[in-house]
Amino acid sequence: GAVVSQHPSRVICKSGTSVKIECRSLDFQATTMFWYRQFPKQSLMLMATSNEGSKATYEQGVEKDKFLINHASLTLSTLTVTSAHPEDSSFYICSAREQAGGRETQYFGPGTRLLVL
Amino acid sequence: DQQVKQNSPSLSVQEGRISILNCDYTNSMFDYFLWYKKYPAEGPTFLISISSIKDKNEDGRFTVFLNKSAKHLSLHIVPSQPGDSAVYFCAASARGGKLIFGQGTELSVKP
Numbered sequence: 001g002a003v004v005s006q007h008p009s010r011v012i013c014k015s016g017t018s019v020k021i022e023c024r025s026l027d028f029q030a031t032t033m034f035w036y037r038q039f040p041k042q043s044l045m046l047m048a049t050s051n052e053g054s055k056a057t058y059e060q061g062v063e064k065d066k067f068l069i070n071h072a073s074l075t076l077s078t079l080t081v082t083s084a085h086p087e088d089s090s091f092y093i094c095s096a097r098e099q100a101g102g103r104e105t106q107y108f109g110p111g112t113r114l115l116v117l
Numbered sequence: 118d119q120q121v122k123q124n125s126p127s128l129s130v131q132e133g134r135i136s137i138l139n140c141d142y143t144n145s146m147f148d149y150f151l152w153y154k155k156y157p158a159e160g161p162t163f164l165i166s167i168s169s170i171k172d173k174n175e176d177g178r179f180t181v182f183l184n185k186s187a188k189h190l191s192l193h194i195v196p197s198q199p200g201d202s203a204v205y206f207c208a209a210s211a212r213g214g215k216l217i218f219g220q221g222t223e224l225s226v227k228p
Contacts, residue, residue: 006160006199008124010185012156034216042220043206043218043219043220043221044161044206044216046216075140090175091158093160093161094160095160095216103149103166103168104149104210104213105151105163105166106151106163106208106216107163108153108160108161108163109160109161110159111158111159111160
């Protein structure tokens with residue numbers, strides 16, 4: 001299947017700092033990427049839909065000024081957690097939508113573990 | 118409102134036997150269904166999908182069955198292997214929209 005990478009895989013930061021997470025589709029172009037958050041023992045929670053060349057669409061309850069999303073190219077989307085606080089500590093996962101043969105499948109990155117001290 | 122439900126949080130199966138993971142949905146507009154496998158601290162891995170025009174799709178040891186009238190789909194793994202132990206998520210989408218995930222079922226395959 002298609003490959004999606006995320007960087008960094010793990011990050012520890014101090015409270016109040018900003019953290020940028022990159023999501024790349026390595027072998028296909030993705031006009032749409034998604035950002036998820038997963039809490040322990042819970043399902044994936046969609047945070048926002050990232051569309052290349054336009055503003056991201058945020059899910060209800062997700063602060064767009066806190067979680068900045070940029071989708072500058074067909075293979076790269078970034079999520080910046082601004083002024084991070086301990087409650088932002090979580091596992092962040094991106095996915096990229098591949099359209100092939102009239103079907104769409106989302107392929108996920110390996111995730112980024114964020115710990116805010 | 119949980120549109121996609123996996124009512125069994127866990128399932129334990131003996132190696133070599135069949136694993137059956139179930140998923141129910143409520144939105145009749147869903148037309149595409151996927152199963153993902155997830156290990157701890159990793160992103161989900163796509164396993165198999167099915168569109169609403171079919172009722173079965175098979176790929177190796179994995180078969181997905183779709184019962185539209187019952188709004189139910191299931192993933193069969195046979196024979197089950199210890200390496201299949203993971204959390205399995207079903208997901209659904211309507212007309213290429215965003216994926217809606219179930220809560221996941223943790224499968225444990227015992228040797």
